[in-house]
Structure formats: C-alpha cells, structure tokens
Amino acid sequence: MTNLPAIPFARSDPLEVPAAYRELREKEGIARVRTSVGDEVWLVTGYEQARSLFTDSRLGRSHPEPERAARVSNSVLLGGPQGEVATEKADHERLRKLFTPAFSARRMRRLAGHVGSLVEERLDHLAGLTPPADLHAELSFPLPVLVICRLLGVPYEDREYFSGLSAGMADLRDEAAGQAARAELSAYMAGLIERKRREPAEDVLSDLAGELDDDGKIAELAAGLLFAGHETTVNRIDYGVLLLLANPGQLALLRADPALAPAAVEEILRMAVPSLHGLPRYAHEDIEIDGRTIRRGEAVVLNPGPANRDERVYPDPDTFVIGRPPTDPHLAFGYGPRFCVGASLARVELEAVFGRLFQRFPGLSLAVPLAELPRNEGRLTQGFARLPVTW
Template sequence: MTAAHPMDPSGAAVHADGDALREAGAACPVLLPGGVPGMIVSRHKELRDFLADPKVAKNARHFAAYQRGEIPAAWQLNAFALVNGMTTADGDDHRRLRGLATKAFTPRRVAAMRPWIEELTGVLLAALPGHRDADGVVDLRRHFAYPLPMGVICELLGVDVRHRDGLHQLTHTMVSTSSGAAEAMAAQAGIHAVLGQVVADRRAAPGEDLTSALIAARDDDLDGGAERLSDEELIGTLLLMIVAGHETTLNLITNAVRALCGHPEQLALVLAGEASWDAVVEETLRWDSPVANFPFRYPTTDIEVGGVTVPRGTPVLAGYVAAGRDPREYGPDADRFDITRPATRHLAFGHGAHYCLGAPLARLEAVITLRELYAAYPGLRLAVPDASLPPLAGFIGNSVSKLPVRLE
C-alpha cells in the first residue's frame, strides 16, 4: 500500500491532489487533520459501489479510532463525525429521520418554490450593479451566488433573516478544514445556539416551514413515539439542512459561472439555444463538484475496494471531485468541460441510501439563477485571470472564495 497522503487543510489544490490520489489506487491511505489516519475512495465505479455497500456505515460508533479514545475531544472534523442527525444515521434511524425530512423536498413542494426563487433572483440581479467597486468589479459569489441559496433554504426552514449571515459565517468556519480545532468547535457551538433560538421561535409561532414540522415530530407522540426526534436529532437535522442547503449550491453556482467564463464557446452554445442550462449544471456537477471530499463512512468489516483492503472502522472520505474526472468512466477527455457530453451519471450528490435529498432543489436554483444571470449580462466576464482566483479554504468544499466579474 502506498504511503499515507496528508490531506491539505488549505484546499489549495483539491483537483491536483484528487487526480493524484485517484491514479494512485482505487482506495488510498490519507492523513486527516491532527494526523488521524484514514482512507479515500476516488475512482467513479469503486466510489459508487462503496457508497451503496451495506457493509459501510455512517455512524461514529463504527469509527474504530474514536471508539478507542484516540480522537481528540476538540478535532476539526468532529462536526462531521459526531453530529447526531440524518447524515450520521444508519438503518432504521436513517430511514426515520430521512422520512421526516423528505416532506420538505417532495416534487410538488420543490416545484412550488420556483416562483419565489425566480423573484429572489430578480431582486438580487437588480441590486448587482450597486455592488460594483470603483473599478466596476463585483464579487458575484458574495452578492449573488451566496444570498440566493441561503435565502431559499432559510425560507424552507423558517429561519429569520437576522440569523442568516451569522449562520453562513459559522457554517463556513465549521466545514473549513483550514480552521483550527478550537475555532471549528466554537463555530459548531455557535450554530447550535442559533438553531436552538430558531427552534424556540418556531415552537412559539409555528408556520408551514420544515422546522415547525420537525418540532411537531419532536413534540407529538406519533405512532407511539416511533417517529419522534430527540433534541439532538432535531438540531443535527437542521444543521445538516443549513450546511448542505446553501454551501453546496453556492459552490455549484460559483463553479458554473467560472467554467462558462473560461469556456466561452460552451456559453455560446447555450445562448444560441443549442444546449440547455440543465446541461451546464450537470456538467459542472461532474467536472467541478461542489464537494471535493466528504467525511465519513466506516466499513463494518474489512472490505475490498478495487483490490485494496479497507480495514474495519477506518474513516473514509468520498472523493467526489476526483471521481468526476475519472477517465475510466468519462473517457480520455474527462478533464474537459463539455456541456454537449452524452448524459452520464455523476456522483456529485452521492449515491445509495444517503443520496442528497435536496438535489432537485439545488438543480432548480442553479438553472434559474444561471439562466437569469446571463439573460441580464450575456457578456459577463472574469475581472482577473482565472489562475489568480483564491481557492475556497479546506479540502471538503470545492470552489473559489471570490468571483470578481464585470457585468457586461
């Protein structure tokens, strides 16, 4: 087995690191923050099979080093390993929690949000010129790609406007592997405090939002208590929704605009009606996944992944960004952004029992925002060379931290 690859907490080269790990083996040993040993699966077929393997769990009771007391109480990735909610649940617990959350993402409810998303997009577009600096440059990530999905998920959850910017800053700190352990843990505590207030607000004044529905599941004796949420599960589920509901879509929109700026011939196809915005979104998800490497899954027994043994209880990263450019799946031009590429199944939203519930909503948001953005500014272009764009800190999310553009 190859030597363990230290995961770069800065996220300065997630694609280069991902490509190297993918070509080194189907499953590779890595060193996580704090020197914690783990592994990563980065090839498309092997990752797809791994994500759906019933011998692979999500709950930290299967995390061998944690159970042996070898993981520090303050660890940068504790929020991913130890949060008590749908993303770390298995079996019946996962089905129970997912069943409750699914009510917010039915096709009918997602479709009903289209007019609201279109209205918010219009408001943000109208405000964009006012955000230009003295040189006529606007940070599209900050002033457009961020407030749209944050507004949508908070509307869905019934989170008051006053909490939104604070939640964004806290969740960004929590998920960034470049944060120190104490900083990440403090951010997690801050999120729990804010979400506790959101729950108190919605309990006092219930609405048609998901938080009110989850509170009802928490407080009511449904099916003899079979569907009841614990307090920790309620907060953990809301935390998951906030993070997954805006961070990933923020990255998706940012990455799509960046890709189109770097591939004007592809943009021309869409503007000429020769390709769809849906194709842009799907190719962006494949070519520049919003999530680079997602923690964690734990084999419940030693398993083979592409001829490599992954020991029981190993924390395993899902290498989405590398799998999206796997030439074994997408051919020798896998590293080329091509919106005319024949439809193929990517893994950007996961696979198996934990497939992202919010995928239809994220797709809807991205298509609407890109369509309306380029209808208003078809000549939009980067204000700086692409190579100078600052990467998003951390090896979990994948994007740039700023997207300076000129509105033309």
Template sequence: MVTIDPNTFNADPFPLLHRMREEAPVQRAEFLDGLGRPRWLITRYDEALAALNDLRFSSDLFAVMAQGENPQGPETGLVTEAIKRAEAVQGRAMANLDPPDHTRLRKLVVRAFSAKRMEALRPTVQEVTDTLLDAVAGQDEFDLLETLAYPLSIRMVCTLLGVPADGVEVFRGAAAVLAGFMDDDDWARETIRNLEAFDGYVRQLLADKRDDPRDDMLSDLIHSTEEGGRLSEEELVAMAGLMIFAGHETTVQLIINAVLALHLNPQQMAALRADHGLLSSMTDEVMRYDGPINPGINRVALEDIEIGGVTIPKGSSVIIATAAANRDPRAFRDPDRFDITRSPDTTHLGFGHGIHYCLGARLAKIEAECAIGTLLRRYPRIALATEPENLRWRPGFLRMAEEFRIRVDIPSLSADVPAASPHRAGENVHA
C-alpha cells in the same frame, strides 16, 4: 502513501486525483490538515459506487471515532472543544447516521423535500436573484460570492426552514465554520462562538414554532410523524445544521464553479446563451466536472472491507472520492471535457448515491439555474476579474473560493436584452 496539503490541493485537485485513480483504485493518503490520521481514498467510479452502496462504510463518523476505532486527532484544548461542539450540532443529522436511525429520520423528512415543494420555490429564488443583482446594477465588476451566491443560498435555506430575517446571519456564521476544519485556536474560538449562537437560536425558534406553527419546513418537521415517531429536539437542530451545510455552502460553490467552467469554455457559454433550456443539464455537468465536494464523501470502515483488490482495515477513515470518480474514463467519455450537452449515459456522483442521495439536490439545481440564467440574460459578457490560477481557495473538503470577482459588460438602455423572468428548465429562452 500520498501526501495531500489542502492549501495547495484545492487550487487544482484533478491532476493528483487523476494520478491516484490510474495508479490504484484504493490507496492511502496523509492529509496535512491537523486531524492526525491517514485516510483511504477510493477513486474509480465502479469502486466508489460500490462503496456508496455498502453500509459497512459508516456515515456515523462521530460515533465510530468516540469508540476509539480511529486514530485520534487533537485530544485536548480549544480544537477538541470545537469538534465536540460541531458533533453536538450535527451528530444527529441524518447525513451522519446509519440505518436504522437514518431510515427513521429520512422517512420523517422526505415529504418536506418533495419535488412539488421545491418547484414552488422557483419564483422566490428568481425574485431574490433579481433583487440581489439589482443592488449592483451599473457596476461593471463585483464579487459574485458576496453579491449573489452566498446571500441567495442562505436566504433560500432560511425561507425553506421559516427562519426570520434576524436569523440569517446566525445561520451564515454557522455555515462558515461547519464547512471546514483548521487545527487552529482562532478557528476553534470562532467555531465555538458561532455554533453556540446557532444552537441557542434554533432551539428558541423551535419553541416559537411549536406554539405558533407556520407554513414552513421546521414547523412541518416539528409535527411530522411516521409510525408513531417524531424528531427529537437534537434531531431538529441537527436538521437545521445539515440544511445550512449541505444546502447552503455546496450550492454557493455550485454557482461559482458553473461560472468558472463556462468562462473557461466559451463555446459552452455561447451554447447556453443560445438555449437556456440547457440550464438543467449544465448544472448536472458542473456537479460531475467540478462539484463542490472535493475530494469526496467521508466514511469509516465498520469492519475489514475488500474493495478494488485492497483490504481497508476496520476503523479506517475513508474518502469516497466522487470528484475523481466523476472523471473516470471508464465511466465517462472524454471526462475532462466540460460539455453541457453531455448525454447522461452514466449517473454522476456529485449529489451522492443510494440511501444518502442529497435530498436538497432539486433546490440546489433550481438556485443554480436561476442564478446563471439571470446573469446571462442581464450581461452580454461575463469574465473573471482574476486569472483562474490566481483564485484563492479555502482549505477543507468543500472546495470553496475565498473571493470570486467578475467583470461584466453593462448593456446600454437601447440594447435588446430580455428582462429577467422566471422560467423552468426545458424552456427555450434566448439571451
């Protein structure tokens, strides 16, 4: 059995994932994260794709664990209370449900994530991006996380949901604790405090929008119907929780990983500077090459399941290791090479697959395209202020940097640098 320490794994997960993938497509691993149970990792592309399409691998982790079919982690104390609080907030999120509950919820919310609605947000994404970077104009070094990635992502989630300005920090506080687990009382206290504040805030917001609906997603979801059904209040709270987790933290790290990959691959950076029409393919390549969810997507086996020549016992915790599958040489040519012009012969699994494919994928790509495109237009040179091997990474199944400082060259007033302006992927804009 492989032993994985999240504190060291997240610094560079790919050598271990590569070894596991080439040794066997399915094998057990012990994570030193305090949850107290081994997990099975599915690391090859074909097996990962099959598992994502196999409903015997349940997404309803909280329900299966509550039935006692999984080895138990912490049983008492603040950590358990924090886990229960997270379950209360996210347990009814559709990402954590199986059919038929998942099917009903997805039908109710899918219209709210239409491509037209997401594209309509592009000018707002660009406006927020410009405003955030205007705030550091003249500075040749800043933390990209705090300056752009975090505030852009959380503001767009709040804009989409219709959350007033006074709720942004409440949402960000919830996002910070939902992104990872630590077997630690201080973490537990912070989690309980932030999620209680989030739960209370969202319920009051829902009450306000029932009385005074606006042109926003929460108002639409409150009144959305499908075959006579509506979202319950718990499901609406869970939907807001899912948005800040799946639609905020992951997008933050998509932006950071894009800058990191471009920095480490200067020829790709030059190609993107020369042709901003590559922004869309760049974001897909980042999701394949170094997506924020690492090692992958959590599931629970509802019965004994044979996959990759191995039988995973009923009740086992499973990670469909999309990070490993996305670098499988059986599926991708030269998979460890970052190539923003890569031909999409094989679909990457960075946004999931099947019934749980990420509804917010389009918005995440728009945010990354605007963020990276604007950085390239504004700055003739972008480089890391810290050597890549010295970056600090948070433990958890989202591979999140703790800080990401960059140095930029500030163009002179006479430099011919195009002003930031909205553009759509596919336009040929030269920086």
C-alpha cells in the same frame, strides 16, 4: 506504513482536480493514504468503486470504537465518525423519512417560480451597480440564503450571524472552534423552534417541531440543514460561472439557448470541486473490493470530485461539455441511501441562475485573473471569498 501519499493533494488551478488523484487511481485503485492529521485511510477516487461503496451497508458514518477511529481532518462535520453503530441505520432511515417530503422534487418544482423571481431581483440589483461588482456577495451568497431561509423558516436578516457560525463550523483545523460554532448555531435554532411551537408556520422548522419531541435534536438537525442548504450551493454558483467563462464555446451555446441550463448545471455539478476533503466512512465489518481488503474499523474516504473525472466513465473527463452524452450519473450528491436530500433544491436554484445570468449579462467576465481570486482556505467547503466581475 510511513511513505504514504498525503491528502488532499495540492492544486494550482481551482477549476482542476490534481493529476495525482488520477495517477494514484491508475496505479493502485483503492489506495492507502495519509490524511492531513496524520491518520491512515483508504482513498477511493474511482467512479465504479465509489458508487459501489456508497451503497454498501457494511460502511457507515459511525465507528465500532470511535476513540480509535482514523480522522480525515479536524472538521466537526466530516472529520471523523458520527453516531452510534447500533442505531445509525435506524436513525438515518427515520431522518430520511422526516426530511424527504420537505425536499421532494414535487415541492421543489413548486418552489421554482419563487426562486426564479428571487434571481430576477438579484440580477436587477446587480444591473444597478457600477462594475466591477462582487458576484459572490450580490448573487451567489444571498440567493441560496434567501431560499433556505424561506424553506426552513429562518429570518433572512440574521444571515450575517448564521453565516459566520457556518464558517466556524466548516473550520478544518480547529475542532474546538468548530464545536463551539455548531453549539451556538444549534442554540440559535433552538430559539427559533421554541417560537415555531408557539406560532407554527408553513416551513420545515414548524414541521420538525410538530414531528419530534426533542428540541435539542431538532436544533442540531436544523443547524445542519441551514449549513448544507446554503454553503454548498453558494460554491456551485461561483464555480459554474467560472467554468462557463473558462469555456467560451460552451457558454455561447447556453447564451444562445437558455433551455440548455439544466444540462449545463449537470456538467457544472460533475466538474465543480470546491473542496477535495472527501466523505469519511468506517467499515463495520471486513469488505473485499477491487482486490483489496478493508478491515473492520478502517476508514474509507470517498472522494466524488476525482471520481467524477474518471476517464473510464467520462470520455475526456476534464473538458466541460454541455449536453455530454448520458452515461452514469455524476456523484456530486452522493449515491444510494445517502443521496443528498437537498439535491432537487440545489438543481432548482442552479437552473434558475444559469438560465438567466448570461442572458441578462451577456458580456459578463472576470474583473481579475482567476489566479488572483481569494479562496476560503482552511474550510471544509472552501470556495471563493469574492468573485469580482464586470460586464
């Protein structure tokens, strides 16, 4: 097919999801589209269809014939297939079992006090600056990095180095550069793991070193954890601030009652869409869904951002509403067996920020128009390079 829509669809407002996603969903449901690298895939933007396919064991991250797999982009992380069909399920279950204790809700609740103290420290620092200041550099970036460094056992003073490598890993256009960045970050983590074997501590890297024998595999996993543990949360803090500033009535509710922070965070997670890239899956056998047949080997792109704006599930889905009546849970962390292992950690960090930020700085506002905020173009996680604010 030659006249397929090309994804990702362009957007003029970073806080919105392009209407083209909804129009395509209404017209075709699960639709054939063309990716940025020219390959044909199935695009899933309906909430119920996405939730169903998240749990479908016939879809995987691996491909029966990897060399023939369609690609979403040139990203080394989410551009194409990963793993082996024969071992994917067992590998995934083993890793979930390994990581779940480290990121359990109970452990995260114990971490909440420490995270709250870190937020207070960052806000104290911000209060000592002369506005305007870059909230991204002073809060959104350092907080998740501080937390993930403590949790994993990574030196915080190395943050600029590994953040640069993370940015390289997130490159959507240059696969070779992304591979090189991932290899360098894995080598860095391998050095830390070697140190943990000699001097174990109470951190996740020490736990992994004690459970696995393959240091190369541990380093690769740890590099992925370090990347995911700060990149996505950084963006969600930035987007949460912007969504609240864009909805002053809802912000007034939160400012008056910081106990609403958990509800505000869930609405931020539902509505914040830093990236429209989507999550690739590959059919390991034929799948019938929504009147369509996904053939073995075909690619499916699950896109939680547009799915979280599905008007069939969320009334008035493009409106930011704290305390939105409970319906089905948003898909910001995925769903089912591949539900994000770091979801509890992200919630702890976001609730700590949004339970305090606007209490401490009730007059916080953007120092430049939203349209002038510089974005991280060409990156998997996108987001903003700076967030100038005043108060």
